Amino acid sequence: MTQKHTKGKVGTIRILGFKRKDGSVGVRNNVAIMSVLPCVNMITYAIGNQISGAIPLIHNEISNRGQQDIEQIARTLAGIGKNPNMHSVLLVTLKCECFPASELAEEIAKSGKPVEILVADGGGTWESIGRGIKIAKKMVIEASEMQREPSDLSNLTLGIKCGGSGATSAIASHPPLGGAVDMLINNGGTAIFSETTEIIGAEDVLAKRAANKQVTQQIYEVVNKMKSRLKGLPTTDLTSGNINSGLSTLEEKSLGAIVKAGSTPIRGVLKYGEIPKEKGLYFMDGPARTGEVLTGLAAAGSQILVFSGLDGGTADVPMLPDSVAPRLTPIIKITGNPQNYRKHENNIDINAGTIIEGKETIEKVAERIYKEITRVASGKRTKTEVIKYQESIKIYTTGPLS
Amino acid sequence: MSKIPTSIVINPDDNVAIALTDIRPKTKVAIEVGKKKYIIEVKERISFGHKFAIKDIKNGEAILKYGQEIGKATSDVKKGEYLHIHNIEGKWGIIESIRRKMKK
Numbered sequence: 001m002t003q004k005h006t007k008g009k010v011g012t013i014r015i016l017g018f019k020r021k022d023g024s025v026g027v028r029n030n031v032a033i034m035s036v037l038p039c040v041n042m043i044t045y046a047i048g049n050q051i052s053g054a055i056p057l058i059h060n061e062i063s064n065r066g067q068q069d070i071e072q073i074a075r076t077l078a079g080i081g082k083n084p085n086m087h088s089v090l091l092v093t094l095k096c097e098c099f100p101a102s103e104l105a106e107e108i109a110k111s112g113k114p115v116e117i118l119v120a121d122g123g124g125t126w127e128s129i130g131r132g133i134k135i136a137k138k139m140v141i142e143a144s145e146m147q148r149e150p151s152d153l154s155n156l157t158l159g160i161k162c163g164g165s166g167a168t169s170a171i172a173s174h175p176p177l178g179g180a181v182d183m184l185i186n187n188g189g190t191a192i193f194s195e196t197t198e199i200i201g202a203e204d205v206l207a208k209r210a211a212n213k214q215v216t217q218q219i220y221e222v223v224n225k226m227k228s229r230l231k232g233l234p235t236t237d238l239t240s241g242n243i244n245s246g247l248s249t250l251e252e253k254s255l256g257a258i259v260k261a262g263s264t265p266i267r268g269v270l271k272y273g274e275i276p277k278e279k280g281l282y283f284m285d286g287p288a289r290t291g292e293v294l295t296g297l298a299a300a301g302s303q304i305l306v307f308s309g310l311d312g313g314t315a316d317v318p319m320l321p322d323s324v325a326p327r328l329t330p331i332i333k334i335t336g337n338p339q340n341y342r343k344h345e346n347n348i349d350i351n352a353g354t355i356i357e358g359k360e361t362i363e364k365v366a367e368r369i370y371k372e373i374t375r376v377a378s379g380k381r382t383k384t385e386v387i388k389y390q391e392s393i394k395i396y397t398t399g400p401l402s
Numbered sequence: 403m404s405k406i407p408t409s410i411v412i413n414p415d416d417n418v419a420i421a422l423t424d425i426r427p428k429t430k431v432a433i434e435v436g437k438k439k440y441i442i443e444v445k446e447r448i449s450f451g452h453k454f455a456i457k458d459i460k461n462g463e464a465i466l467k468y469g470q471e472i473g474k475a476t477s478d479v480k481k482g483e484y485l486h487i488h489n490i491e492g493k494w495g496i497i498e499s500i501r502r503k504m505k506k
Binding site: 167168171175205208243246249251252255259358362 | 422451472
């Protein structure tokens with residue numbers, strides 16, 4: 001069912017992006033210095049931190065994991081390397097090869113971008129850092145020769161996450177975001193939302209939006225899998241807090257969250273970190289933990305992320321918990337809580353609280369969000385993007401640790 | 403005269419409005435649905451974020467929010483009346499235990 005009032009008068013808007021060899025378009029032009037193994041994190045960080053234009057990507061995800069998790073981690077790291085926002089990638093590893101860097105490099109190189117491997121072997125930590133810095137410098141200077149070019153908006157993939165949801169989120173933050181997502185998709189773009197845990201109990205609601213029977217089946221499959229994994233842990237029930245804030249049914253709560261993804265049909269269900277093959281709206285299987293979700297969305301090819309909600313105390317968080325993402329893919333933060341925006345304007349990009357105050361309609365704010373997405377795509381920095389502090393990459397895994 | 407609206411209808415297909423401030427009983431509220439504007443008298447006290455009907459709704463009829471069904475009415479509801487767990491039921495009966503707790 002379409003939200004008639006948000007079908008845009010907005011025509012196709014061109015963005016200024018970096019055209020990659022595989023046809024994709026980046027909205028940033030960074031060089032990724034990426035740890036293959038956690039053991040080299042310090043080296044990765046030292047290289048990435050020294051060179052302007054390079055982003056150190058460290059993680060702690062490989063050691064003591066089972067095969068299934070290793071595959072998921074590998075797919076995620078490859079996806080991040082392939083992300084159109086990366087001009088080139090320097091993989092940092094050890095000689096031990098307990099995780100094959102060459103395979104990872106090969107996979108990333110399929111995107112057409114330059115990939116190099118730094119093996120921190122024998123010569124010592126500081127010698128390795130020195131070698132890495134020389135390579136990083138070369139890559140960054142090469143990247144700097146690229147210019148932004150007019151590109152079609154249909155090259156954009158938007159990753160969507162909500163958090164800190166409260167009384168205003170489902171009224172003023174998520175609905176206009178959904179409107180903006182509809183506009184993007186109607187103009188040929190792609191959007192991905194996730195958090196399987198959040199739709200437990202509302203899988204029927206989501207399944208109604210499936211583009212075909214196969215997608216319907218996939219939705220039920222991932223929800224049932226997640227349900228059995230979470231046996232005993234709290235799931236999405238209607239809490240007394242929800243009821244006190246006005247939510248009457250579980251469907252209402254779930255719809256209030258899902259509305260952030262707009263109203264277009266769901267084209268497919270992605271594995272965590274999987275890159276969609278076609279345009280349109282996708283649901284990505286995965287947890288609700290912020291860092292892991294944002295990593296998965298970036299690995300799936302999102303050039304821009306949006307974070308909606310920020311009710312209550314969460315507006316106070318300068319970046320987002322556990323998240324490396326701002327350096328990888330710019331994050332646009334939206335709140336529907338006017339007081340939170342006023343207090344934390346420094347950390348929040350879009351004030352949708354104007355809806356609560358009656359100053360703007362949902363449609364107007366949807367247009368504003370859409371325009372902001374295009375501006376960020378063409379180079380405008382977001383409020384969290386310009387903060388240098390950085391966390392390690394968090395990757396979703398489900399297996400046991402040995 | 404304050405210009406802050408007291409409610410919002412999120413989708414033109416909805417038959418509920420959400421209060422944007424606490425609304426006192428017997429208050430006349432301006433509703434905007436798409437391009438149409440009209441006035442409804444709210445019968446009971448509605449807290450911020452809670453719902454009231456903007457049309458007469460029959461027992462068993464779908465309650466529409468975000469243009470989709472959030473549950474069914476469990477009694478006849480008149481325009482302007484409060485809609486919540488006492489007269490809406492979702493598909494899942496999870497609510498029963500919470501409802502019993504809240505009734506004390």
